[in-house]
Amino acid sequence: MTDDIASRDQSRKASRRGSGRPTIADVAKLAGVAAITVSRALRDPSLVSAELRAEIDTAVSQLGYAPDPNARALASSRADVIGVLVPSLTNIVFADTLRGIYDGLGDGPLQIQMGNTHYSPREEERLIRMFLSQRPSAMIVSGIDQTETTRKLLESADCPIVQIMEYGDGPVDMLVGFSHFDGGKVATNHLIEAGYRRIGFIGARMDPRSQRRLAGYRSALEAAQLFDPKLVTTTLTPSRVSLGGQLLSDALAKVADLDAVFCNNDDLAMGVLFECQRAGIAVPHRMAICGFNDLDMMHVAYPSLTSIRTPRYEIGRQAVLMVLDRLAGRPIASPIVDLRFELKIRESTMR
Amino acid sequence: MTDDIASRDQSRKASRRGSGRPTIADVAKLAGVAAITVSRALRDPSLVSAELRAEIDTAVSQLGYAPDPNARALASSRADVIGVLVPSLTNIVFADTLRGIYDGLGDGPLQIQMGNTHYSPREEERLIRMFLSQRPSAMIVSGIDQTETTRKLLESADCPIVQIMEYGDGPVDMLVGFSHFDGGKVATNHLIEAGYRRIGFIGARMDPRSQRRLAGYRSALEAAQLFDPKLVTTTLTPSRVSLGGQLLSDALAKVADLDAVFCNNDDLAMGVLFECQRAGIAVPHRMAICGFNDLDMMHVAYPSLTSIRTPRYEIGRQAVLMVLDRLAGRPIASPIVDLRFELKIRESTMR
DNA sequence: TTCCGTAATGATAGCGCTATCATATCGCCA
DNA sequence: TGGCGATATGATAGCGCTATCATTACGGAA
Numbered sequence: 001m002t003d004d005i006a007s008r009d010q011s012r013k014a015s016r017r018g019s020g021r022p023t024i025a026d027v028a029k030l031a032g033v034a035a036i037t038v039s040r041a042l043r044d045p046s047l048v049s050a051e052l053r054a055e056i057d058t059a060v061s062q063l064g065y066a067p068d069p070n071a072r073a074l075a076s077s078r079a080d081v082i083g084v085l086v087p088s089l090t091n092i093v094f095a096d097t098l099r100g101i102y103d104g105l106g107d108g109p110l111q112i113q114m115g116n117t118h119y120s121p122r123e124e125e126r127l128i129r130m131f132l133s134q135r136p137s138a139m140i141v142s143g144i145d146q147t148e149t150t151r152k153l154l155e156s157a158d159c160p161i162v163q164i165m166e167y168g169d170g171p172v173d174m175l176v177g178f179s180h181f182d183g184g185k186v187a188t189n190h191l192i193e194a195g196y197r198r199i200g201f202i203g204a205r206m207d208p209r210s211q212r213r214l215a216g217y218r219s220a221l222e223a224a225q226l227f228d229p230k231l232v233t234t235t236l237t238p239s240r241v242s243l244g245g246q247l248l249s250d251a252l253a254k255v256a257d258l259d260a261v262f263c264n265n266d267d268l269a270m271g272v273l274f275e276c277q278r279a280g281i282a283v284p285h286r287m288a289i290c291g292f293n294d295l296d297m298m299h300v301a302y303p304s305l306t307s308i309r310t311p312r313y314e315i316g317r318q319a320v321l322m323v324l325d326r327l328a329g330r331p332i333a334s335p336i337v338d339l340r341f342e343l344k345i346r347e348s349t350m351r
Numbered sequence: 352m353t354d355d356i357a358s359r360d361q362s363r364k365a366s367r368r369g370s371g372r373p374t375i376a377d378v379a380k381l382a383g384v385a386a387i388t389v390s391r392a393l394r395d396p397s398l399v400s401a402e403l404r405a406e407i408d409t410a411v412s413q414l415g416y417a418p419d420p421n422a423r424a425l426a427s428s429r430a431d432v433i434g435v436l437v438p439s440l441t442n443i444v445f446a447d448t449l450r451g452i453y454d455g456l457g458d459g460p461l462q463i464q465m466g467n468t469h470y471s472p473r474e475e476e477r478l479i480r481m482f483l484s485q486r487p488s489a490m491i492v493s494g495i496d497q498t499e500t501t502r503k504l505l506e507s508a509d510c511p512i513v514q515i516m517e518y519g520d521g522p523v524d525m526l527v528g529f530s531h532f533d534g535g536k537v538a539t540n541h542l543i544e545a546g547y548r549r550i551g552f553i554g555a556r557m558d559p560r561s562q563r564r565l566a567g568y569r570s571a572l573e574a575a576q577l578f579d580p581k582l583v584t585t586t587l588t589p590s591r592v593s594l595g596g597q598l599l600s601d602a603l604a605k606v607a608d609l610d611a612v613f614c615n616n617d618d619l620a621m622g623v624l625f626e627c628q629r630a631g632i633a634v635p636h637r638m639a640i641c642g643f644n645d646l647d648m649m650h651v652a653y654p655s656l657t658s659i660r661t662p663r664y665e666i667g668r669q670a671v672l673m674v675l676d677r678l679a680g681r682p683i684a685s686p687i688v689d690l691r692f693e694l695k696i697r698e699s700t701m702r
Numbered sequence: 703t704t705c706c707g708t709a710a711t712g713a714t715a716g717c718g719c720t721a722t723c724a725t726a727t728c729g730c731c732a
Numbered sequence: 733t734g735g736c737g738a739t740a741t742g743a744t745a746g747c748g749c750t751a752t753c754a755t756t757a758c759g760g761a762a
Contacts, residue, residue, distance in 0.1 A: 018428070018716090018717070018718090019428050019486060019717080019718090023717095023718055023719085024718065024719065024720095025718080025719095033741080033742090034741070034742050034743075035718090035719080035720090035742095036719095036720070036721095036741080036742065036743085037740090037741060037742075039719070039720060040720095040740095040741090043720090047739090047740080047741095048740075048741085049739090049740065049741090052740090052741085066480065066481075066484040067484065067718085067719075068425070068484060068485065068486075068717085068718055068719070069484060069485045070421050070424035070425045070430055070485055070486075070717085070718080070719090071425050071717070071718035071719040071720090071747090072718080072719055072720075073421035073719090073747090074419070074421045074422050074425050074717085074718080074719070074720090074747045074748065074749085075718075075719040075720040075721075075746080075747055076719080076720055076721080076747085077369070077370050077720095077721095077747070079421055081464075089446055089449050089450040089453065090446065090447075090450060092443060092446070095440055095441065095443070095446045096441075098440050099440040099441060099467075102440065102467045107477070111464050111466075111481075112464065112465060113432075113462050113463070113464050114463060114465060115462075116450075116453045126458070129417065130417075130462075133372075133417040133418065133419060133420060134419065134420045134421055135370060135419075135421075240647050241646075241647045241648035241651050242647055242648075242650065242651045244651075245651060267647075267648075270648060270651075271648075271651055274648075274651050274652055274653045277653040278653045295592075296591050296592045296593055296618075297592035297593075297618075297621060297622075297625075299593065300592050300593045300595075300596060300621075300622055300625050300626075301625055302625045302628040302629045369746090369747070369748090370747080370748090374747095374748055374749085375748065375749065375750095376748080376749095384711080384712090385711070385712045385713075386712095386748090386749080386750090387711080387712065387713085387749095387750070387751095388710085388711060388712075390749070390750060391710095391711090391750095394750090398709090398710080398711095399710075399711085400709090400710065400711090403710090403711085418748085418749075419747085419748055419749070421747085421748080421749090422717090422747070422748035422749040422750090423748080423749055423750075424717095424749090425717050425718065425719085425747085425748080425749070425750090426716080426717055426748075426749040426750040426751075427717085427749080427750055427751080428717070428750095428751095
């Protein structure tokens with residue numbers, strides 16, 4: 001059989017194409033079976049008798065054979081790739097979600113191909129077109145605010161689609177997330193109940209999810225007849241810790257008797273805390289702070305910071321598990337999953 | 352020509368295979384040229400006359416044609432994919448590097464396929480095998496501590512390879528990073544020069560790069576005859592902000608007169624700061640703190656925290672630019688790039 | 703005028719795999 | 733005992749693209 005391999009190598013060198021690595025035909029020859037049988041043994045061993053399976057396994061490891069995913073994708077019209085679109089890589093939120101996605105995946109054959117939309121619907125559309133052209137096994141996209149065209153593309157995509165991060169009606173296919181509106185509302189209601197009256201909103205980036213948190217905040221304040229447009233301080237600048245202090249100063253300049261802030265995210269909350277420390281503003285007595293996401297540092301900070309804990313990791317994990325279920329033909333309990341959030345009350349809002 | 356399309360659809364439906372989307376043959380027929388000419392016009396327009404190019408462009412947009420990357424990869428033995436291996440997704444360091452990679456890529460045809468090695472050399476090897484089987488256009492891997500087998504795999508891979516994050520000799524192919532040993536040394540020397548004498552090291556995870564920072568720390572202290580094994584407090588647990596405080600307590604239990612800590616990374620440094628605030632330990636007077644990486648929050652903290660600024664984003668960007676240069680056949684200035692770090696001195700180390 | 707290099711286009715033959723249909727074998731029940 | 737469904741294997745024909753070689757047209761040097 002050494003001869004077989006040697007002669008193969010010979011013919012490889014003579015021929016003008018080819019990658020030089022063993023193909024399924026080489027394995028088949030060595031195992032004394034047809035190529036298609038090797039293909040079956042590799043993809044679903046139950047289709048092949050135990051004896052042949054053993055022969056094939058031996059041949060595979062002897063040659064160090066690894067199937068070519070591109071050839072496989074071309075022949076089966078399906079790439080072992082899940083396309084994942086996130087709006088940002090700076091944002092730790094998406095890092096956590098990505099981690100959940102990878103963990104949910106385990107070490108099967110599926111690969112992740114990620115695209116960064118930079119919060120741009122146009123870029124999202126371009127990337128989806130690009131991803132779909134390779135007929136991925138599934139797509140995971142962030143948010144529910146796709147353009148009309150993008151939605152149509154996804155609807156006609158003939159693979160599982162999961163929209164993540166938000167909770168809402170009418171998903172393209174499946175959806176895993178939570179309600180940002182409710183998150184904003186719950187956080188704000190907590191501040192109201194804790195006795196604060198001049199509650200500001202501090203927000204950066206102001207993407208659709210931030211807008212919904214703001215809407216929740218506003219709805220809570222209006223219900224309590226405490227809303228005042230001057231209380232809202234936002235910017236389109238991407239969020240950074242250092243922006244928190246700046247926005248707090250802006251807010252205080254507009255509303256001198258501000259006694260609490262609900263921050264769009266934890267980075268801003270942390271920046272607000274540091275600014276308060278620096279300016280000698282007592283937290284929570286003169287100023288309460290509530291964040292959003294509940295990063296690890298929130299419960300460690302001094303004083304510890306109240307926040308809305310969001311299921312970022314779990315969203316990624318669930319999304320992938322739903323995809324895997326669908327690909328395996330298993331039934332999905334529900335195509336729409338609300339993973340909820342949790343208000344974590346800490347020192348920063350306890351007057 | 353509508354007939355052409357219609358009849359194509361017909362035959363599609365009748366046939367048993369196929370994706371249902373337009374192929375290069377459809378475009379060729381519509382434009383009245385051979386398929387290979389369309390292929391050329393798409394890959395290198397200069398090979399095709401202006402008239403045909405116009406015909407082809409029209410046909411492409413009329414049909415909404417997008418090339419199938421899988422077929423392309425199979426035919427050309429080269430996938431438009433760059434494999435990227437990172438050890439962790441939790442770590443913000445790699446999020447920044449990833450951002451650099453994506454930004455360096457621009458919006459060409461190249462896609463990123465990422466793998467998470469979880470700091471395991473075995474997993475790294477498995478993933479590299481998997482990635483190489485699709486003959487990627489390039490590979491970017493983290494660190495320089497690959498197993499012997501992994502190195503051999505990469506060496507025989509027939510595509511550009513970039514090792515990132517560290518600076519060192521004898522890369523597999525190309526390398527972009529900085530010296531972690533020097534980083535640890537510079538930070539520690541700064542503390543010594545600032546007058547601190549009982550300088551602790553606090554580290555989590557203790558992957559190879561952390562080990563090198565520790566070695567740099569030790570080398571600086573030994574040169575000043577200040578080293579004491581009790582000063583070193585490490586754990587294999589992954590780093591978290593909340594771990595910083597814990598490790599500081601451990602360190603203080605061993606060394607009561609500890610007057611400074613060099614933290615393996617900024618998360619720990621932040622945790623140490625909060626713990627000091629909570630315990631009433633004055634920073635920097637009774638305790639100096641120096642971090643590593645210089646995340647945005649370091650200069651905002653109160654007191655602001657000294658750190659080593661690392662070129663995380665730039666490492667990713669440079670790595671991709673080098674790959675692109677190589678793929679385009681352009682010369683590379685140097686296959687080994689030291690992107691340096693910078694000591695940022697702030698309030699936390701100024702007694 | 704002849705020849706040859708260059709530019710533009712095409713024909714052909716795969717790349718390495720799998721979908722589909724065909725064939726063979728083996729109980730097992732009527 | 734014949735027939736029929738289940739099980740195991742194989743032969744064939746692509747998937748959609750590009751590498752390679754072939755052909756044609758054209759212009760300038762000899």
